[in-house]
Amino acid sequence: MNSTVSYQEALDNYQANHELPLPEAELSMDELLKQFHPDHYQDSLTTLEIGPNKGGRCHRQLADVLQADALIDEADLAAANVTETDILVIGGGGAGAAAALTAARKGARVILATKLRLGDSNTIMAEGGIQASVDREDSPQAHYQDTMKAGHYQSDRDLVAEMALDGPDVIRWLIQQGMNFDLNEFGDLMTRRPGGATADRVVYYRDYTGLEMMRVLREAVRNCRNITVVDNAPALELLGNESGHCAGAVFYSTTKHLFSIIKAQQVIMATGGIGRMHLNNFPTTNHFGATGDGLVMAYRLGAKLRELDSFQYHPTTVAYPEHLSGSLITEGVRSSGVYLLNAYGERFVDELKPRDQVSAAILRECQEGRGIRVSDQQAGVWLDTPGMELREPGLLEKRFPKLFHMAGRADIDPRTTPMLVYPGLHYQNGGVMIDKFGKTTVPGLYCVGELSGGIHGRNRIMGNALLEIISFGRRAGEDAANYVHGRGHKKTSIEHVSNIRREIVKAGLSMRKKSPLLFPKCAGFVLENEKY
Amino acid sequence: MIESPKDTQVEVTINGKKIVAPASLSAIQAVWHAGYSRVEGVGCLEGVCGSCSVMVRRQDDKEVNTELGCQTFIEEGMEIIFLGFPTPTHQTYQLADIQTSWDVQGQFHQIFPEAGNCRACGGCNRSCPKGIEVENGVRLATKGKFREAGDLFVECVMCNLCMTNCPERIAPNHVGLFSRRVNAYFHIRPSNLINRLEQIRQGKLTVNKI
Numbered sequence: 001m002n003s004t005v006s007y008q009e010a011l012d013n014y015q016a017n018h019e020l021p022l023p024e025a026e027l028s029m030d031e032l033l034k035q036f037h038p039d040h041y042q043d044s045l046t047t048l049e050i051g052p053n054k055g056g057r058c059h060r061q062l063a064d065v066l067q068a069d070a071l072i073d074e075a076d077l078a079a080a081n082v083t084e085t086d087i088l089v090i091g092g093g094g095a096g097a098a099a100a101l102t103a104a105r106k107g108a109r110v111i112l113a114t115k116l117r118l119g120d121s122n123t124i125m126a127e128g129g130i131q132a133s134v135d136r137e138d139s140p141q142a143h144y145q146d147t148m149k150a151g152h153y154q155s156d157r158d159l160v161a162e163m164a165l166d167g168p169d170v171i172r173w174l175i176q177q178g179m180n181f182d183l184n185e186f187g188d189l190m191t192r193r194p195g196g197a198t199a200d201r202v203v204y205y206r207d208y209t210g211l212e213m214m215r216v217l218r219e220a221v222r223n224c225r226n227i228t229v230v231d232n233a234p235a236l237e238l239l240g241n242e243s244g245h246c247a248g249a250v251f252y253s254t255t256k257h258l259f260s261i262i263k264a265q266q267v268i269m270a271t272g273g274i275g276r277m278h279l280n281n282f283p284t285t286n287h288f289g290a291t292g293d294g295l296v297m298a299y300r301l302g303a304k305l306r307e308l309d310s311f312q313y314h315p316t317t318v319a320y321p322e323h324l325s326g327s328l329i330t331e332g333v334r335s336s337g338v339y340l341l342n343a344y345g346e347r348f349v350d351e352l353k354p355r356d357q358v359s360a361a362i363l364r365e366c367q368e369g370r371g372i373r374v375s376d377q378q379a380g381v382w383l384d385t386p387g388m389e390l391r392e393p394g395l396l397e398k399r400f401p402k403l404f405h406m407a408g409r410a411d412i413d414p415r416t417t418p419m420l421v422y423p424g425l426h427y428q429n430g431g432v433m434i435d436k437f438g439k440t441t442v443p444g445l446y447c448v449g450e451l452s453g454g455i456h457g458r459n460r461i462m463g464n465a466l467l468e469i470i471s472f473g474r475r476a477g478e479d480a481a482n483y484v485h486g487r488g489h490k491k492t493s494i495e496h497v498s499n500i501r502r503e504i505v506k507a508g509l510s511m512r513k514k515s516p517l518l519f520p521k522c523a524g525f526v527l528e529n530e531k532y
Numbered sequence: 533m534i535e536s537p538k539d540t541q542v543e544v545t546i547n548g549k550k551i552v553a554p555a556s557l558s559a560i561q562a563v564w565h566a567g568y569s570r571v572e573g574v575g576c577l578e579g580v581c582g583s584c585s586v587m588v589r590r591q592d593d594k595e596v597n598t599e600l601g602c603q604t605f606i607e608e609g610m611e612i613i614f615l616g617f618p619t620p621t622h623q624t625y626q627l628a629d630i631q632t633s634w635d636v637q638g639q640f641h642q643i644f645p646e647a648g649n650c651r652a653c654g655g656c657n658r659s660c661p662k663g664i665e666v667e668n669g670v671r672l673a674t675k676g677k678f679r680e681a682g683d684l685f686v687e688c689v690m691c692n693l694c695m696t697n698c699p700e701r702i703a704p705n706h707v708g709l710f711s712r713r714v715n716a717y718f719h720i721r722p723s724n725l726i727n728r729l730e731q732i733r734q735g736k737l738t739v740n741k742i
Contacts, residue, residue, distance in 0.1 A: 117583050119690070120575035134724045140732070144739045161739040168728045175720050178627055178713025180682075189722040208686065211580050215690050216716075219709055223624050232572055254571055287581075288574050323556045323605070327578060401687070402580075409603075524569035 005343035007320060007420065010372040013345065014418060016386035020339055022347050027364075029357050036360040036367065038280045038313055038423075039458075045309055050503040051299050052441070058308040061279050065292060065515040066299050067504060070497045071236050072259070076529050077250060077494070080259040085111040085228075086484040087477075088248055088264035090235045091294070093121025094210075094466065095270035095449030097217040098473030099438075099480070101177075103268075104226035106481035111262055112227055113251055115234040115271075115289045115518070119218040122272055122287045122450065123469060126210030127330035127402060128194070129202035130174075130470075131463035132167035135191050138199035140164040147464060150196040150354045151429075151457020154307065159455045162436045163464070166471040171203060174470065179216045180205050192335050194462035196354035202463040207330050207402045209466065233260070234518045235293065236527075238267065238301045238445070239492040246301060246445035247489040257528045263488055266444055266480035269294045270473065273428040273450040274311075276520040283326030284425040285317050288523075293516035294451040298432045300500050303440040306453040307430025312460050315340070315358040317424030319380030321410045326424045329383060329403060331355070331462045336399060337391065339384040341418070342370040348381075356459040359423040372420060382418035389415040427465065429456045438476030444483075446476040542608040551606075559586055559601040559612050573614055579603040582691030585661070587613045598659045598693045621695070621703045625710070633718035637676035644707055647674050649700045656694035656704045662687040666694045666704045673707050679719075682712035 005013075027035070034040050046060045050067055058066065089100045092114030100112045112118065133143045143164040148155055171189070175181070181203050182190045191200035205212040221227055232254045239248040239261065248263040271294030275286020284290070299305060316329040334340075334351045340358070342348050342365045349361035362381050365371050371379035385396055385403075396414060397404055407414045431453030438446040449469045456464060504511060519525040542555045546563055553562040560577070563570045575581035584601035591609030601614060625643045630636055641648065647670055656666035665684050672681035685708030694704040731737050 116571075116575055117581075120581045120583055124581050125576050125578060132725075134722070134728045136724070140737050140739050145742070157741040161741050164739055165732065165737075168725055168732060171725055172729060175716050176627075178709075178716045180712055180716045181720065181722070183720065183722060187720070187722055188724040206686070208580075211689065215688070215709060216713060218690070219706070219713065220627075222620065223626060287576050288571075323558070405579075519571050522564045523571050523574065524564060524567060525571050526569070 004369055004373065006373050010343045010382070011417070014382065015345065016384070016390055018387070018390050020347050020387070022350060029353070032360045032364065033356060036364045037356055038282065039310055041280055044280055049507040049509060050500070052302055052304040053308065056308065059279055059311070061277055062274065062292065062295070062308055064513055065296050065517060067509050068513040068515040069501065069504065069511045070300070071514050071516070071527055072250060072494070072529065073497065074494060076259055077261060080250070080261045082261045082263060083111065084263045084488050085109050086264065087266050087268065087480050088113065088262050089268045089270065090249060091270035091272060091449070092116070092118040093270060093272055093449060093469065094123035094213060094217060095469035095473040096268070097221050098470045099268045099270060099448060099477035100227050101217070101220055101224060102474045102477030103481040104224050106478065108226065108481040108484050110227045111230060111264070112221065113230040113233045113235065113262065117231045118221060118229050119214045120287065120289065121214065122290060123210050123466070124214040125285070125287060125328065126466050127207040127328065128332040129192070129204030129209045129463050130171070130466035131194065131201045131461070132171045132203055132467065133164065133199070133201055134168055134171070134189050134203065135200050138201055140167065142199050143167060143201060146197045147461055148457070150459050150461040152459060154457035156454035158436055159434070163455060163468060163471045167467055170467055170470045173474065174213065174216070177216050177220050179213055182206065192332060193352065194335060195331055195352045195358065196461050202332070202335070204332065207332055207400045213466065235271070235297060236516065237494050237497060238297045239263065239494060240301055240496050241489040242491050244302065245443045245489070247492040249297070250494065252527060263492055265484050265488055266446065268438070268446040268448060268476050268480055269298060269451060270447070270449040270469070271451050275425050277517070279311055279425055282313060282423065282425040283317060285314055285326055285328040286425070288520065291517040291519065293518060294447065295431065296516040298440060298442070298445065298447060301442050301445065301496050303442045303445060303447070304433045305431060306433050307458060310429040310458040311425060312355055312427035312429055313359040313423040314426035315355055315362055315423050316383055316421040318406070318419065319378055319422035320374045320420040324406065324410055327406055328424070329419065329421060330400070333383065333385070333400060333403060335462070336388070336395065338388045341382040341384050343372045344370060354459055354461060362421070362423055366422070374420065378422070380420040380422040383421045384418050385414040386416055386418060427460055429453070429458055429460055434472070436475065437479035438472045439479070446480055448472040448476045542606055544606045544610040544612060546612045547614055553606060555606060557606055559604045559606060560584060562606050573601070577602045580689050582689035585615045585691045585693050587615060598661065598697070600661045600691065603661065615696070621706050623703060623706060627713060627717045630714070636678065636714050636718065640673065640676070640710065643710070644702065646700050646702045647707055650674070650702060651700065653699060655697040655699065659693040659697040661691060661693065662689065664688060666708070669708050669711070670702060670704050673711050678711040679715050682708060682715050685709065685712060
């Protein structure tokens, strides 16, 4: 880090101001992204050598797990317990819960298996809110256009249109599950503007939108008669039948240390993203379980992926103190009008630009010496909450209880002291290619939520993740339930894993790495069959 | 580099094992730091998923507190035990089974028959890592004041510690969540949302995929 002004110096020089002008941008936004966004770092990209995306671009760290050896082979499954169900949902976040509830209410028998505990997910950590065009000045058309533009027009038009039109009904569905939203004096939904949008479109519950959503969905799932929840069971590999149809999955119990097989007529994967892979060594806002397992399993069974070189770095994660590093500060804080300031107390970017541009601008300040230095490895910029307090006293504390709770853990009062922020790895923009029902290119396999790709193009706009998980979760659950028939698959196996191994060897790639990762390295987790 | 008193090494006992680690670490990080594997009961690492409940006793303190392992920084002489998952609740209900909002209070007492047995022991309040007035919430819910009760549980992360601590097996966190859910289910009717849904239903709003 080239930043020269130390934290203490910058803090001593800091002064809260009512209004500050926005200087004219020196670089075009395109140029800014090309020079400073991590997606454009040299050496971070490679070309895939095996699988459905052979020849396609991919982040190097992701390619390492997509082209790695499997954790298990047929012999490990000899004594595995076998269960059968109509629909298997893998993943216990918002997308998995919405899919499971929808399928079960259509009469399907559902097993929802999750790596940790039902609800332990990125959903529960989402703060800012969920997009739905309910404002009088707004429309699904504007929602569509804002999403396309923020994603640099790389999104699948059909998926975005379906999602934008789903928005209002998703909010109704959530209220029907018992989720609360912030309302104005007339009982109308309050809205705020996401960075990069043309209207106030994010509805929310304080800065606990995800927590409120997930605890309600978890309660609904636990009380649903047709759903069996299996906690502490990471999926290791999908099962295929003789005609390449997905037919279930292999699991490992982290409490019993045993393998098990769940056979299903349709499989819906909703395993989330890749934050804990710490791409380009960035800190992450993501949940403990976000290790990209779903991408690996789907790829091995033949599902085509997209935008594997595009990730979102959230502009405002805590840079100091160190023990809170990577903790998210919701974009809602910026949309309510808080500035970003460099070491000299100057604004340097329109804070309400899309996330990729704001992050690139922060990285630029830090690289060009205008950041605030914490250590040789860490710098950041100010999130000017005290200025906001001057402009609208009391608003911050009322709207952002979680921010105050977190700042309190660092002995910082955000009303008088700015917090130091730096971009953190936040979201996987691409993922498994799907159609409007969440179907992948593999029959019988649906992928929904962050795992899927195509909705956000090359950059996601705030509030579209929570919308996507419910919109497409419900679509997949509904569609999968239509394809449940009397009989299950006859023959199932993990034969596709042997094919992948052959491809790896033929391509001259290393067999030393194994995947899926299941847990971050720091947790020291090893499968029973790998120990000896 | 900023010097922080949290960089000093401290000795703690976690699940019966002596661990020496920097004081800047949380209980979970300290376990990993010492080379032990731990994945059960780990979740968001930000204090909102409620997975990592622990019992904590501080040096020279008789009191045993319940906290969240990711939010508890280790201190010299601290004893920490990770709690297993409590058994799931025995109540079950579907919001759709409650016909009208006039029936909510009656249904509540059928779903949570124990709630009226609260003996005001304060165990739930003491166990709550979020400082929620749990007992008061249960009392309000039994009187049918679901909105007031639910408002007390805004910060609840469903860690189930209050449930574990209740001698009457009331499941206070589920009482709180029930209160919040019935409020939304029966009383949130935003006119801006309803108007927009109606426009979409009538086909007045479509998306031109430009």
